[in-house]
Amino acid sequence: MGGLIVLVVFLILAVLILLSCIKIVPQAHAYVVERLGAYQQTWSVGLHIKVPFIDKVAKRVVLKEQVVDFAPQPVITKDNVTMRIDTVVFFQITDPKLFAYGVENPIMAIENLTATTLRNIIGEMELDQTLTSREVINTKMRASLDIATDPWGIKVNRVELKNIIPPAAIQDAMEKQMKAERERREAILRAEGEKKSTVLVAEGKKESAILEAEAEKQSAILRAEAQKEKMIREAEGEAEAILKVQQATADGIRMVREAGADEAVLKIKSLEAFEKAADGQATKIIIPSEIQGLAGLASSLKEVWK
Numbered sequence: 001m002g003g004l005i006v007l008v009v010f011l012i013l014a015v016l017i018l019l020s021c022i023k024i025v026p027q028a029h030a031y032v033v034e035r036l037g038a039y040q041q042t043w044s045v046g047l048h049i050k051v052p053f054i055d056k057v058a059k060r061v062v063l064k065e066q067v068v069d070f071a072p073q074p075v076i077t078k079d080n081v082t083m084r085i086d087t088v089v090f091f092q093i094t095d096p097k098l099f100a101y102g103v104e105n106p107i108m109a110i111e112n113l114t115a116t117t118l119r120n121i122i123g124e125m126e127l128d129q130t131l132t133s134r135e136v137i138n139t140k141m142r143a144s145l146d147i148a149t150d151p152w153g154i155k156v157n158r159v160e161l162k163n164i165i166p167p168a169a170i171q172d173a174m175e176k177q178m179k180a181e182r183e184r185r186e187a188i189l190r191a192e193g194e195k196k197s198t199v200l201v202a203e204g205k206k207e208s209a210i211l212e213a214e215a216e217k218q219s220a221i222l223r224a225e226a227q228k229e230k231m232i233r234e235a236e237g238e239a240e241a242i243l244k245v246q247q248a249t250a251d252g253i254r255m256v257r258e259a260g261a262d263e264a265v266l267k268i269k270s271l272e273a274f275e276k277a278a279d280g281q282a283t284k285i286i287i288p289s290e291i292q293g294l295a296g297l298a299s300s301l302k303e304v305w306k
Contacts, residue, residue: 017052018052020052021049021050021051021052021055022047022048022049023043023047023048023049023050023057024046024047024048025043025044025045025046025048026045027045028045028062028063028064029045029060029061029062029063030042030043030044030060030061030063030096031043031048031057031059031060031061031096032057032058032059032060032061032096032097032100033050033055033056033057033058034055034056034057034058035051035054035055035056036054039058039097039100039101040055042096042097043057058100059096059099059100061093061096061099061100062093063092063093063096064092065090065091065092065157066090066091066092066093067088067089067090068088068089068091068107068110068111069086069087069088069162070086070087070088070089070111070114070115071086072084072085072086072163072165073085073086073087073114073115073118073119075118075119075122075123076119076122076123077122077123077125077126077127077130078123078124078125078126079126079127081127081166081167081170082167083122083127083130083164083165083166083167083170084163084164084165085118085122085161085163085164085165086161086162086163087114087118087141087159087160087161087162088159088160088162089110089114089145089156089158089159090156090157090158090159090160091110091149091154091155091156091157092154092155092157093153093154093155094153094154094155095153096153097153098151098152098153099152099153099154100153102151102152102153103152106149106152106154109149109152110145110149110154110156113145113148113149114141114145114159117140117141117144117145117148118137118141121137121140121141122137125137127166127170130164131164131166134161134164137161138158138159138160138161141159142156142157142158142159145159
């Protein structure tokens, strides 16, 4: 009975040991395995079995990109201004073996390396340049950290300056400068607005004057055209009247001729035409000599005709 219990316990232990030797590596992870204290291999994603009591998983490594936010570090600029800058580092483990054996504490090593690199870069720049050159600083730091961490199996993908905190006196001066700059811009914008308003008013007056002049010109053209039309109609009326008079005269002459009037009668009609031509307006009429002799005869015949 006792031997059976021992056998059962032994089987249970064997199963537990066997289960403990089965390892499943999840996605985006890697296991560094040691055999008798020495590096054996790196397990990637999948099912793996280790030798019991001989193999050991020395390090579990996360291969995903990681983000570390470091505390603000004091730095001094080229013009001797002390400020505090905190950084954010984005890195990824590319070689689990180098990461496991390259440095004792990789995160602390990256933090110290970031601080020293930042001091070196900021020490070559003045305050104003530091505040306006974040992208330049980020690029320089990323390049330096990527080179320094390569032996540790770490790749630095990006470095960002999270906050740049200058001294309180500098902050007050900067706020006053910004306030003065805003007031200056406001004054400029107000002046530009007034200028544009004045220009628009002047342009409006100019446009109004142009429209008035155009309207006056159009009105003058219409008046001239009306006067022209009036004169044309009057001339046409006078021409028509003259034409009618001439037609009547021609008809009278034709009727006289058709009636068989002699030369004396024609001369008398000519005399009457001279009388109508004077119409009470002329003060002197020149009568041809051949008609003067018939003046008296015309008067007598006129009385007879009446």
